[in-house]
Amino acid sequence: MEKVNTNTSNNYQKLNINGNQNVYQVSANSTLNKDEVEKVKYADKIEINEKNDNIINVKKAHDAFKEACSEFGTVQTSMGGSSDMSYYYNTVVEIMKSRGIPVSTFVLDGQNNSNFLDFIDKVKDFAKELSISNPNFLPDGFSNFCDLFKDKLTQYGCR
Structure with a gap:
């Protein structure tokens, strides 16, 4: 499971994206560890599986x-x-x-x-x-x- 940070209107929200590409908000008190930040920071491609x-x-x-x-x-x-x-x-x-x-x-x-x-x-x-x-x-x-x-x-x- 990957975690993503986003800044929306000066409010910080933490989002998780699971393997099924569902996005949901994470508690504001949770933190990302260094390995998770590295995964997000160095991701170089997004795979899209579109069947339509x-x-x-x-x-x-x-x-x-x-x-x-x-x-x-x-x-x-x-x-x-x-x-x-x-x-x-x-x-x-x-x-x-x-x-x-x-x-x-x-x-x-x-x-x-x-x-x-x-x-x-x-x-x-x-x-x-x-x-x-x-x-x-x-x-x-x-x-x-x-x-x-x-x-x-x-x-x-x-x-």
Whole structure:
């Protein structure tokens, strides 16, 4: 059993994490011995045993999305500022959602549609239609961003 100290709002709480990863508070009067402190201090990895493929896929997709946004860089907004493509991507997804189109999101609840490879094609097609009815609503490179995001999804092994 490992013990962990944490400082929360200037109140010191001692927490134990057992082998099943359950966390519970330890009495404020208990102390850690030197060996226990060394175990905590020099721990170099955390093992996560996640069995929900949806959650794993969403996490990978989010990492791919962040990398695509970073790699694509910033674009000029209509208000004269700049933003990465996450602003435009999320706007398109919200419009799709408001029109009753099922969307894939980065929510890690294991309940949402997490088939991002098919979904990014739908986003790209929807954005093309949106650009016809609303010229200059999206930046010129949005379609290229969707292609980059799809490449990153493939690299990360997402479905």
